[in-house]
Amino acid sequence: MDSLQKRNNALNANPMVNTVATDNHITVRGSDWYFAVTAVMVVSTFVFMGLSFRKPRSQRLFHYITAAITLVAAIAYFSMGANLGWTAIRVEFERSDPKVAGLMRQIFYVRYIDWFVTTPLLLLDLLLTCGLPTPTIVYTILINEIMIITGLVGALVKSSYKWGYYVFGCVAFFFVAYTVVFEGRAHARALGNDILKTYTICGVWTIGLWFLYPIAWGVSEGGNVIASDSEAVFYGILDLLAKPVFGALLIWGHRNIDLARLGLHVNEPTETGMPGGEKRSANAHSNTNTTAANDTTATTV
Known part of the structure; x- marks a missing residue:
């Protein structure tokens, strides 16, 4: 442990004392993992931006959106790796397991700030691909924000009322999933088989992963079942699959799709x-x- 702390001094520079002290928090291993995810997000951002130069400026919309997703995620994971952006919340369920012992659990609210920004961008990538009407896109993103906010509020509540917010969030998620799986595919089918294929792959990938996030919440912030380091790995793997891997699938699928086919018209720059x-x-x-x-x-x- 001492050798690990010499390599990663984040927990010493930013100790486990916020408003109150907590014994249920990440260790140096958790911090290292968060920094590793940060590195992947940063590299992915540069890759997506680099790939954008292979297209005319008027065709780079999805590259820009996808790069913004991984950039915001990189900042959030850097914050968590540095042991910042968290607060201590009293757990509802006290466990005898030493890995989750203690009355106070570390809750990273910066994770939800990340999701508040990046999940609408993910949906924008998807719903623009299938050509959904703008009012439907806006309304779906609004419901998605309700899902994220209720997750955050539930994580910050110490009583059993947290599960009420959990239910609200799950209901919101099912609405988003319905829009993506059914309405989105119906619109994508009308735009051509190549668009339908790209949308189906990315849409199923995203919604399938998003089904696992409530499980991660239930065993970490909600039920205090797994340790904070395990929480870091669980969410980290999901975010790596839902952001860089999703982005790679989407950009590959869009390589031969002109934005005009999606009803998107971006003028080329004409200034001298x-x-x-x-x-x-x-x-x-x-x-x-x-x-x-x-x-x-x-x-x-």
């Missing part, structure tokens, strides 16, 4: 100095001169 801007400006100038000459001829006649 931008890539291709001088050529377009010259063409525009030429067209203006031609129009002016035609007008003069018409007037002369």
Whole structure:
């Protein structure tokens, strides 16, 4: 343990004292794991941004959204690895297992800040892919935010009322899952087999993983069954699969899909100095001169 602490000094720099002390918290191993996930998220962000340069600027929307997801996750995991962004909450269920002993459990609220930002972006990636109407996308994202907020509030409640928030969150999740699985696929089917295939793979992947998050919550923040290090591994694996791996599947699926097929129209930059801007400006100038000459001829006649 001493050798581990020499390599990772985060827990010494940011000790286990917030408003109160807690014995039910991550160890150096948990901190190391969080930093490892941070590294994967950072590398994924650079990869997604790098891949965007293989497409015209008007076709990079999904690269930008996906890179933003992993960037926000990287910041959150760095915070958790540094033992920041948490508070101590009294557990509802006291356990005899030494790994989860103690009255106070460490709750990382920064995790929920991450999800509050990244899960709407994940849904945006999916629901734009299938061409859902904007009002449906906005409403689905709103329900998703209810899911995240109720999860956070439930984690911060020490009494059995936390499970009431858990139920609200699960109901919200089922609404989101219905929209993705049924409404989304119906719209994707109308856009072509390649879009349907990409959407189905990414949608099933996402919803399948999201079904595991309530289980992780139930055995960690909710039921105090597993240790904080185990919680870190459980959530970390889920987030790695739900963000970098999801992003790779999505970007690969979009490699030959034009945004116009999805009802998305992004203009290429036309200002002088931008890539291709001088050529377009010259063409525009030429067209203006031609129009002016035609007008003069018409007037002369």
